[in-house]
Amino acid sequence: MASKLHSIFSMLLLLLTLSDSIVPIVSLGVGINYGQIANNLPSPSRVANLLGSLNISRVKLYDADPNVLSAFANSNIDFVIGLGNEYLLNMTDPLKAQNWVELNVQPFITHTKISCITVGNEILTGNDTQLKSYLLPAMQTVYGALQNLGLSKQVYVTTAHSLGILGNSFPPSSGTFRPDLAEYIEPILNFHSLANSPFLINAYPFFAYKDNPGQVPLDYVLFQPNSGTIDPVTNLTYNNMLYAQIDAVYSSMKAMGHTDVEVKISETGWPSKGDPDEAGATLQNAELYNGNLLRLIEERQGTPANPSVPIDVYVFALFNEDLKPGPASERNYGLYYPNGTPVYNIGLQGNLPQMIINSAPKINVRNPVQHLVRNALRGDRGGRNGVESVSSKAMASKLHSIFSMLLLLLTLSDSIVPIVSLGVGINYGQIANNLPSPSRVANLLGSLNISRVKLYDADPNVLSAFANSNIDFIIGLGNEYLLNMTDPLKAQNWIELNVQPFISHTKISCITVGNEILTGNDTQLKSYLLPAMQTVYGALQNLGLSKQVYVTTAHSLGILGNSFPPSSGTFRPDLAEYIEPILNFHSLANSPFLINAYPFFAYKDNPGQVPLDYVLFQPNSGTIDPVTNLTYNNMLYAQIDAVYSSMKAMGHTDVEVKISETGWPSKGDPDEAGATLQNAELYNGNLLRLIEERQGTPANPSVPIDVYVFALFNEDLKPGPASERNYGLYYPNGTPVYNIGLQGNLPQMIINSAPKINDLALPEAFNSEVSHRESVNHGRTFITVILCYVMLNFASHQWIREIMYLYFTGFIIDENNYLPNLL
Structure with missing residues (x-):
């Protein structure tokens, strides 16, 4: 209901603003x-x-x-x-x-x-x-x-x-x-x-x-x-x-x-x-x-x-x-406020899509609705019968700020949960056009007590925004840079431009050189990988940073030739020529071996063969490794130990395995079995609890698993199946996709997506036939409706009242009606 109202008042704001300023x-x-x-x-x-x-x-x-x-x-x-x-x-x-x-x-x-x-x-x-x-x-x-x-x-x-x-x-x-x-x-x-x-x-x-x-x-x-x-x-x-x-x-x-x-x-x-x-x-x-x-x-x-x-x-x-x-x-030199509204009218009429006014008045927490209504109608006196008269533009701005704040209050009122002090890391991907600014993200992660972040580049805006924070960064060198990074001068220049200016005030502990190179089809890129890693490491040594920043690369689990039982894990024979010298490098440089591990893929590909409880860390009978007699009650632990076994088969027991990516999508295409909100909540919620308990795997019980969850936000521009765009713990507006015990604060960020009506809960008095997967508190919804009624009755234009009434009535009657957020 809150999101629906927000969309309606976004449309109203657009109409009001444009009505006398086009x-x-x-x-x-x-x-x-x-x-x-x-x-x-x-x-x-x-x-x-x-x-x-x-x-x-x-x-x-x-x-x-x-x-x-x-x-x-x-x-x-x-x-x-x-x-x-x-x-x-x-x-x-x-x-x-x-x-x-x-x-x-x-x-x-x-x-x-x-x-x-x-x-x-x-x-x-x-x-x-x-x-x-x-x-x-x-x-x-x-x-x-x-x-x-x-x-x-x-x-x-x-x-x-x-x-x-x-x-x-x-x-x-x-x-x-x-x-x-x-x-x-x-x-x-x-x-x-x-x-x-x-x-x-x-x-x-x-x-x-x-x-x-x-x-x-x-x-x-x-x-x-x-x-x-x-x-x-x-x-x-x-x-x-x-x-x-x-x-x-x-x-x-x-x-x-x-x-x-x-x-x-x-x-x-x-x-x-x-x-x-x-x-x-x-x-x-x-x-x-x-x-x-x-x-x-x-x-x-x-x-x-x-x-x-x-x-x-x-x-x-x-x-x-x-x-x-x-x-x-x-x-204050801007032609525009950051929310996309003009500071003044100089003949420019443009459109900043899906951008919501993010300023909101202070509220009286003892009686927020009464306070908001009173402030909404406060204006220059002189209207007929002494009623306060408000211009359409002023009314629009006030209404929008008020409903933005009300929406935030309604959203938070029943979702506050304890803050979890996490040892987890988070992947902060940015393939999206609707993400909050890095400064806001810094506030969100600070309030979540998340202290480790992995980037896929060395974005200077992010590194600057997190200056003087307690957050430790892994930064990335994209695959497209590998050839350049085999040149010592270019590698050192990259460090001087992308690490040195930031490291005195932003913690940077790792550089990943490329991502999932060895399971790609580009043989030339594979041949560049180790030389690029070595050259970047050499540049760090020259600049006195090699003890502070380690160098590694991230692999997919596709590098394994055999993964079960875990004790018999081996790398693919065709990749041995690349992996063995990379392991030697890790051993010498004292850097970890990174794996992107997704039990979701195993379940999606074989839902009839892979037990869902086993991949979701739910109670299950587990599977026994016949060689070691160790019991595995979740797939992620089995995957980690299979990597350890594969390294051991190459003579290395001195390199630590870290999970650079793992997660579960909350939504997917029809053929993506298991991609549901409930499963994502179980997977990530259970995983966070295991991390908090500092558990190790059956074969390495004294080494707590080290994990970077994928991902912080849903990323709407990622290509591929729908699941790729739905791994986030948070929507870009700062609201959790589901509740796994994280309660953080994304300042000045207002919900900007409006779900279809059949995802919302309406009071029984309006529609007794609508059933919903999840309901919101009807008392809160009823307050919102009363507030709408008050606004309608005090709106100064008859046509505004009619539009609001007709549309509001329409969306209650037609549960399939849906108004996209227009601003």
């Missing part, structure tokens, strides 16, 4: 800065949908986030990607620069448009003289790497400067660079001229107004009608500050002998909110600045000194970023 979609020549210093942003896939619906075709990143670049594959959006200031020293090394391009550009450029790399940001106005000296060599070296790879005509190289590089900016025709920066800027301009790349400037008229609100006319900085200012040298009139700033940069370049380099605005914007001492930081001014700017861009205007060259601008920023340091204005 504007034409503007086909923009504008670019947008997509910053990610926040813990509440939508997934890159959702952002791709939003920008597509806005017709924005150019995006600037501050890094080369692989999740973003993958999410925008086969879109029409063109990317500027960034090399952070911390990479400048490394980028002066040609081999490291080429490796960076091979890892961060080449894998994506065939399906995602990448037209530019910015090397550093605002370096020259910083205080680090060494960084300034690295800037040009780094730009030249990255450009050289692009040339070597045949990409220099496709991807240009530049850097972004603040306007602080100017020594004089008025009048624009007399613009000059700061004399103390001339030694850096002049050769950079020469580089731009040779490489045919633009000069990027971050220009903020807001700063000029904020610092001198009494001297700088507000209309002049906001592109509003004004008398303008005249350049006494050229007699040109400037009616806005941004154009004056751009021409001052052109004049500064001309003074250095360059009229052949284009100026682009890599950042400009206006905050909608600020601290009390930040003059002009208001929503109204932000709306005027960005709205007027977009109109000028659409008109393809040039500046007074360069009227034939349309201004080229990347607006800052797409979203408000709640974790940005500094004054309040820094967190």
